Amino acid sequence: MPRRSRSAPLDRLVGALANPTRRDILDALLEREQTVTELAARFDMARPSVSEHLASLRAGGLVDERTSGRHRYYSVTPGPLQELADWLTPYERFWRGRMRDLGTVLDQLEQDDHPHDDEGRR
Amino acid sequence: MTSTDPATQSNDEDLTTIVVDQFYPHPPERVWRALTTPELLAQWLMPNDFRAEVGHRFTMRGRPVEATGFSGVVASTVLAVEAPRLLRISWADAEGGNAMQTTVTWTLQAEGAGTRVLLEQAGFDADDAVDQLSRRIMTGGWRSMILARLGEILDDAA
Numbered sequence: 001m002p003r004r005s006r007s008a009p010l011d012r013l014v015g016a017l018a019n020p021t022r023r024d025i026l027d028a029l030l031e032r033e034q035t036v037t038e039l040a041a042r043f044d045m046a047r048p049s050v051s052e053h054l055a056s057l058r059a060g061g062l063v064d065e066r067t068s069g070r071h072r073y074y075s076v077t078p079g080p081l082q083e084l085a086d087w088l089t090p091y092e093r094f095w096r097g098r099m100r101d102l103g104t105v106l107d108q109l110e111q112d113d114h115p116h117d118d119e120g121r122r
Numbered sequence: 123m124t125s126t127d128p129a130t131q132s133n134d135e136d137l138t139t140i141v142v143d144q145f146y147p148h149p150p151e152r153v154w155r156a157l158t159t160p161e162l163l164a165q166w167l168m169p170n171d172f173r174a175e176v177g178h179r180f181t182m183r184g185r186p187v188e189a190t191g192f193s194g195v196v197a198s199t200v201l202a203v204e205a206p207r208l209l210r211i212s213w214a215d216a217e218g219g220n221a222m223q224t225t226v227t228w229t230l231q232a233e234g235a236g237t238r239v240l241l242e243q244a245g246f247d248a249d250d251a252v253d254q255l256s257r258r259i260m261t262g263g264w265r266s267m268i269l270a271r272l273g274e275i276l277d278d279a280a
Contacts, residue, residue, distance in 0.1 A: 091140050094187065095241055099144045101166035102239075105156050106148045113152075 016060025021045075022053045026062060026076060033066075033075035139244040147236040154206035157228055168196065174203050181216055193217035206230055213243065222246060 016022055025039060036054065040047045054074055057063040064077040146153055156162045158174040168182035178200045186194035195216035202210035210227040224245035231238045 091243060092142070095140060095142045095243065098167055099142050099239070099241060102153075102156060103144070103146055105162055105166045106146055106152060109152055109156060109162075110148060 013060040016056045016062055022057055025053055029074055029076045033073040035071050035073055139242060142241040145236055145238050150206045150230050150232050150237045153230055153237045153239060157209055176200050176203055
C-alpha cells in the first residue's frame with residue numbers, strides 16, 4: 001500500500017496522542033514544564049511509567065527535555081504540531097469559502113456589466 | 123491528512139499566517155470593486171458598514187463558528203487602502219469570544235486577462251495555536267480523526 005512520505009512522523013505523533021494518559025501529561029505540561037517526579041506525584045503513577053509516556057511524547061515530537069542542574073524538565077514543543085496545521089483548518093475553510101463566494105459575485109458583476117454578451121467570457 | 127488544495131498554504135515555519143491564493147478571470151478594477159463596495163462585500167463576506175477609508179472602524183456580522191469560538195461579529199479597522207492593489211483591515215472578535223486580533227490583507231495583481239488575489243490572515247499567536255490545538259485534543263475534538271488514523275495504522279500492521 002503506498003505510504004505518504006510524511007506518514008512516519010505523523011504516525012508517531014498520532015501514536016503519542018492516542019493514549020489518554022499521555023494526553024493528560026501533555027495537558028499538565030501546558031501549564032508549566034515539570035520533572036518526571038512532579039508528574040508521577042501529580043498522576044499518582046510510578047516514575048518508570050511516566051518516563052515511558054514521556055519517551056513516546058518525545059518520539060512524537062510533542063515534548064522537549066532540558067537539563068538544569070540535577071533535574072530534567074519536560075515541556076510542550078510547538079514544532080511538530082505544525083504537522084497538524086489543521087488547527088487552522090476552520091480558518092482556511094472559512095477563507096476558501098469566502099474567496100469562492102467572491103468569484104461568484106464577480107461573475108455576477110460581469111453578467112450585470114455585459115447583459116447581452118452571448119460569448120460569455122468565463 | 124492535510125489536503126493538497128493548491129490554493130491554500132500554511133507557512134510551514136509559522137503557525138501564525140493563513141494564505142489563500144486565488145485567480146479570477148476578471149480585471150483588477152472589478153475585483154477591487156467587489157472588495158471595497160459595502161453591498162458587494164456583504165454578499166461574499168458579511169453584512170457590514172465598511173468604508174474604504176484608512177482609520178474607518180466598522181463591524182461585520184456573520185454566523186458564529188463553534189470550531190474557532192467565533193461569536194459571529196467582527197470588529198475591524200481599515201488599515202490600508204491602495205486602489206486597486208491592496209486592502210488591509212484588522213480583524214477581531216467583537217465579543218472577545220476568542221481573544222485573537224489579526225490582520226487580513228488582500229493583494230491584487232493583474233495576471234493575463236485576470237487578477238491574482240492573495241489573501242493573508244496574520245497575527246495568530248503561536249502560543250495560542252499550541253494552546254488551542256491541545257485544548258481541542260484534550261476535549262476529544264480530534265478523537266475521531268485520531269482513531270480513524272489509528273485504525274489505518276493497525277490495518278497496515280496486520
